[in-house]
Amino acid sequence: MPEIGMPLLKISNVTKHFGPTIVLDRVTFEIPANKVIGLVGENGAGKSTLLNILSGELRQDAGKMWLRGQHYQPSNYHEACQVGVGRAFQEQALILNVPVYENLLLGQESKFLRAGLVLDRKAMLAAAKQMVHAAGIDIDVNRLTRYYDFSNRQAIEVIRACLGPVFLSKAEHPLVLLDEPTSALAKEHELAFFGLVDQVKRKGAVVFVSHRISEVLDICDLIYVLKDGQLVATVESAETNEAELHSLMVGRARASDYYHETQQDKAQQNPVLLEVKSLHAPPAYTDVSLTVRAGEILGIGGLLGSGKSALAKGIMGLEPSHSGTVRFCQHEARKPEIRRSIRQGIAYVPAERMTEGLIGQFPLAWNISMASGHDLFSNALGRWFLRKEDAVAAHHIEALSIKSGTPRVVCDRLSGGNQQKVVLSRWLCRSPKLFVFDNPTRGVDVGAKEEIYRLVRSLTRNGMGVLLITDELLELIGLSHRIIIMRSGRVAAEVPAPAEAKPSEHDLLALMLPSSNPTNQHAGH
Amino acid sequence: MLGTRSSRSVSKDSPSFRFELNRSWWLPLGVIAGLIIFFSVTSSAFATVRNLTIISAQASTLLIVCIGATFVVLMGSIDLSVGAIVLLVGAICVEVENATGIGAAIILLGALLGGLLGLVNGVIYAYGAVPSFVVTLGSLSIFNGLGLQMLQGRAITFESNALDTVAIAEWLPPMQNIALCAILVWIAGVLIAQHTRFGRYMYLIGGGENVARNSGIPVRRYKVYAFILSGLIAGFGGVLAVARLGAAGPTLGQDLLLNSLAAIVVGGTSLSGGTGGPARTLLGVLIIAILDNGLNLLGVSSYPQLVIKGTVVIAAVLISRSHISGLLIK
Numbered sequence A: 001m002p003e004i005g006m007p008l009l010k011i012s013n014v015t016k017h018f019g020p021t022i023v024l025d026r027v028t029f030e031i032p033a034n035k036v037i038g039l040v041g042e043n044g045a046g047k048s049t050l051l052n053i054l055s056g057e058l059r060q061d062a063g064k065m066w067l068r069g070q071h072y073q074p075s076n077y078h079e080a081c082q083v084g085v086g087r088a089f090q091e092q093a094l095i096l097n098v099p100v101y102e103n104l105l106l107g108q109e110s111k112f113l114r115a116g117l118v119l120d121r122k123a124m125l126a127a128a129k130q131m132v133h134a135a136g137i138d139i140d141v142n143r144l145t146r147y148y149d150f151s152n153r154q155a156i157e158v159i160r161a162c163l164g165p166v167f168l169s170k171a172e173h174p175l176v177l178l179d180e181p182t183s184a185l186a187k188e189h190e191l192a193f194f195g196l197v198d199q200v201k202r203k204g205a206v207v208f209v210s211h212r213i214s215e216v217l218d219i220c221d222l223i224y225v226l227k228d229g230q231l232v233a234t235v236e237s238a239e240t241n242e243a244e245l246h247s248l249m250v251g252r253a254r255a256s257d258y259y260h261e262t263q264q265d266k267a268q269q270n271p272v273l274l275e276v277k278s279l280h281a282p283p284a285y286t287d288v289s290l291t292v293r294a295g296e297i298l299g300i301g302g303l304l305g306s307g308k309s310a311l312a313k314g315i316m317g318l319e320p321s322h323s324g325t326v327r328f329c330q331h332e333a334r335k336p337e338i339r340r341s342i343r344q345g346i347a348y349v350p351a352e353r354m355t356e357g358l359i360g361q362f363p364l365a366w367n368i369s370m371a372s373g374h375d376l377f378s379n380a381l382g383r384w385f386l387r388k389e390d391a392v393a394a395h396h397i398e399a400l401s402i403k404s405g406t407p408r409v410v411c412d413r414l415s416g417g418n419q420q421k422v423v424l425s426r427w428l429c430r431s432p433k434l435f436v437f438d439n440p441t442r443g444v445d446v447g448a449k450e451e452i453y454r455l456v457r458s459l460t461r462n463g464m465g466v467l468l469i470t471d472e473l474l475e476l477i478g479l480s481h482r483i484i485i486m487r488s489g490r491v492a493a494e495v496p497a498p499a500e501a502k503p504s505e506h507d508l509l510a511l512m513l514p515s516s517n518p519t520n521q522h523a524g525h
Numbered sequence B: 001m002l003g004t005r006s007s008r009s010v011s012k013d014s015p016s017f018r019f020e021l022n023r024s025w026w027l028p029l030g031v032i033a034g035l036i037i038f039f040s041v042t043s044s045a046f047a048t049v050r051n052l053t054i055i056s057a058q059a060s061t062l063l064i065v066c067i068g069a070t071f072v073v074l075m076g077s078i079d080l081s082v083g084a085i086v087l088l089v090g091a092i093c094v095e096v097e098n099a100t101g102i103g104a105a106i107i108l109l110g111a112l113l114g115g116l117l118g119l120v121n122g123v124i125y126a127y128g129a130v131p132s133f134v135v136t137l138g139s140l141s142i143f144n145g146l147g148l149q150m151l152q153g154r155a156i157t158f159e160s161n162a163l164d165t166v167a168i169a170e171w172l173p174p175m176q177n178i179a180l181c182a183i184l185v186w187i188a189g190v191l192i193a194q195h196t197r198f199g200r201y202m203y204l205i206g207g208g209e210n211v212a213r214n215s216g217i218p219v220r221r222y223k224v225y226a227f228i229l230s231g232l233i234a235g236f237g238g239v240l241a242v243a244r245l246g247a248a249g250p251t252l253g254q255d256l257l258l259n260s261l262a263a264i265v266v267g268g269t270s271l272s273g274g275t276g277g278p279a280r281t282l283l284g285v286l287i288i289a290i291l292d293n294g295l296n297l298l299g300v301s302s303y304p305q306l307v308i309k310g311t312v313v314i315a316a317v318l319i320s321r322s323h324i325s326g327l328l329i330k
Helices: A047-056 A077-082 A099-105 A121-135 A150-167 A185-202 A213-219 A244-247 A308-317 A340-345 A353-357 A362-370 A386-400 A416-428 A446-461 A473-479 A505-512 B022-040 B051-072 B082-100 B105-128 B132-151 B161-168 B177-195 B197-207 B209-214 B219-245 B254-268 B278-297 B302-329
Strands: A009-018 A022-032 A036-039 A063-068 A085-089 A175-179 A203-210 A222-227 A230-236 A272-281 A284-293 A297-301 A323-328 A345-348 A434-438 A465-471 A483-486 A490-496
Touching: A009 A047, A022 A047, A022 A063, A022 A230, A036 A047, A036 A063, A036 A213, A047 A085, A047 A175, A047 A203, A047 A272, A077 A085, A085 A150, A085 A308, A099 A121, A099 A150, A121 A150, A121 A185, A121 A490, A121 B082, A150 A185, A185 A203, A203 A362, A213 A230, A213 A244, A222 A244, A230 A244, A272 A465, A272 B051, A272 B132, A284 A297, A284 A308, A284 A465, A284 A490, A297 A308, A297 A473, A308 A345, A308 A434, A308 A465, A308 A483, A323 A340, A323 B161, A340 A345, A353 A416, A353 B209, A362 A386, A362 B197, A362 B278, A386 A416, A416 A446, A446 A473, A465 A473, A473 A505, A483 A505, A490 A505, B022 B278, B022 B302, B051 B082, B051 B177, B051 B197, B051 B219, B051 B254, B051 B278, B082 B105, B082 B219, B082 B254, B105 B132, B105 B209, B105 B219, B161 B177, B161 B219, B177 B197, B177 B278, B197 B209, B197 B219, B209 B219, B254 B302, B278 B302
Parallel strands: A036 A203, A036 A222, A085 A175, A175 A203, A297 A465, A297 A483, A345 A434, A434 A465
Antiparallel strands: A009 A022, A009 A063, A222 A230, A272 A284, A272 A323, A483 A490
16 A cells, blocks of 8 residues: 555656657656546657556656656566556557457466466456456457447457456556547447546546547546647646647747748649549548649648548548549549559658658668659660669759768668658659648658758749648648648638738647537547 | 667668678578588589589579569568479470470470469469468469379370470580570579569569558559569479470479478578569579588488478578678667
8 A cells, every 4th residue: 555645656757769859858747546647738749658658668768667656667568567557559459359358358368377377268257257347338258359349349448458457467556548548439438438437546546648638627637738748737627628728738839930931822823733522431531622723732630530641542542432533733533543643743752651651671762763663764674774763862862961871771771851851752753743741740850840841842832732631730830821621531621821821720729629529530540 | 659660671781682792692602602512521422513413403493493483572472383383384385295296385385384373373362362372372282283183193204306405405514404594594583683673663562562552563463473473484494394304293393392482581582572582592592402412412311301401491591580680780
């Protein structure tokens, strides 16, 4: 039993870098027992990283942690579980092909070994049933997990996180970490969810991460606000409101220089480059129509799961759309297809650079020539132009000042910003008429970010169109001529953003947040 | 999780992408040198012109078949059926040759036939979205069954001066022509890998299929091409094997399943795709061929030979992997 007043968890000066980017900057706080703590912040504020460190998935670069007064440094999630820490993951961490009870007891099987060898299935079933019963949710633990829909699986995940520490690790004072637990939870489970949180709270403490600020206000006793990796505010739920929290989360001065807003030309009169008509691929996005003019940057904003990334893939023709057409320049309106899109002069920079944008083990030149193998770098007989490939790569290394770059250096050795420049070069060598960017500056250091912004500006001044999808509000506002806000896969609003009258972050956030009915928010997962 | 799972790089400047002797080549070369020295010392019959002629002829079919299969492995897939294609194409070609006597033109037929079998593999794999392991495991059995059915357990012989010339004549003595063919196929393979769009796409698909697709590379079509090429070259190898032996028998191509994969992997083409290439497969083939021949000369019976060969394959991959991770730490 911890002494009265001793915090359940205490962390001090926890710091974490990913490469040159600082994700957590000397975060210090306490989590008192018998409280529910809300952790809020924008995308990239460091919430998930912090949870990853608390649950042993990541290790901090500096700083110390204490759990119930004991030094706490789990080297993996399993170790964290052993000392009574439970976590529900944002991306469900369930195995679909096994019965529910095995998922509930995942990683804890060793507690059910008979003679150290044989799994005591009966005891496992009993324990799992006990957990489901305690949670008050009607789930058959014998059924295969895949027979339950996303919402029920979310419930299973939450039960495991909340009750595992008490039932399985026999922790008297559990610490439960919940990462966006309600984003997919059906209405009928919400009551049970509140009950669960209450159960945990009576014994230990809950850390609750969510984008739904209203929910955070309902559930939590105390709210910690993270911004750019720093803990910027600690507020009592009773003494604050949604608007105040939002302003604490964002509230950065937007330097208009940074986005070269003075160079933002008017584009209303320019010819239409891209016309998307009723593009439809439920549940990711429904009935989206939009246009991009030459020299215009059309921004698309929205919360995680609003369907904006899926829309980019749909417009490119990477993922099939159900119906609807895309018309580009003078070409006829058709169902998009990736290779045609590229031939017609559209470029696509995906959000996940390491898995979708770049092959790290290959040289820079190979990554640059990749999208032009069919025309620029080989002839009709299929002969590859190695010299031209090297020359084009060398040209772009120079033009975009890709640091420590030679055509033969493998991309793994470059920093995030320089890698992104390689992806840009791949398209720039084709002189595209339209760029589709999905989070073009994610994981990119400040200097390279600045260069990318300048490049985008100068390209649009020369008549290129840009479709900019981004989670970074300031980037969205600073760069775009017009902004489309998506919510639950639909276009919810269009906001003009001329250089002289940019909308504020709060305006946009208000449009992104689900207004009244939270149950239809999770389309696009 | 940005930047946490980045490095798979092997060495500073583009490793193994060009035909240049960088560090990752030394290991297989060293193994070859070691084997040659070992067998030269232990067996007086090893380092003779006659024996080298035999080794080169024996290794030829393996090398030819491996070149095609290397592209499939490079692309991140696997082709288990090359040995079975050799058997089926060999059997059909012997029958056709005996029936028509068309001479050297049979080589063309064999290659086309092999390409057709590869096309079947490729289409089922790429468009049916069945793992290549499963597809070629199935077709391995089908092709083998058809071939054995045709042969009815007998070895069928044939007479053709033209084929004798292609396979066992010696234009460049003491090397038999089949070895010459194998070297030409190898050179073609190396050129295709390094100087053509097809070769480059094989690397790109093996290294990052999603990235390749996002860049507009017709991934599925090129997957089919790879299997066609693999089948085509295996068919070509099948006819040459039959020509060298003067007959098609039930054991034709039987050892190619293990040997081809062993040679490709030992040579340095990773089964996960994207690294290696046909140039290096030559080294793997030499290792396997010298090992086979040397152990025979030493009088090691065929069962222990299997054990030794398996051990060498695993050891070679283990060593080359720790060699690579050593580079990573630096």
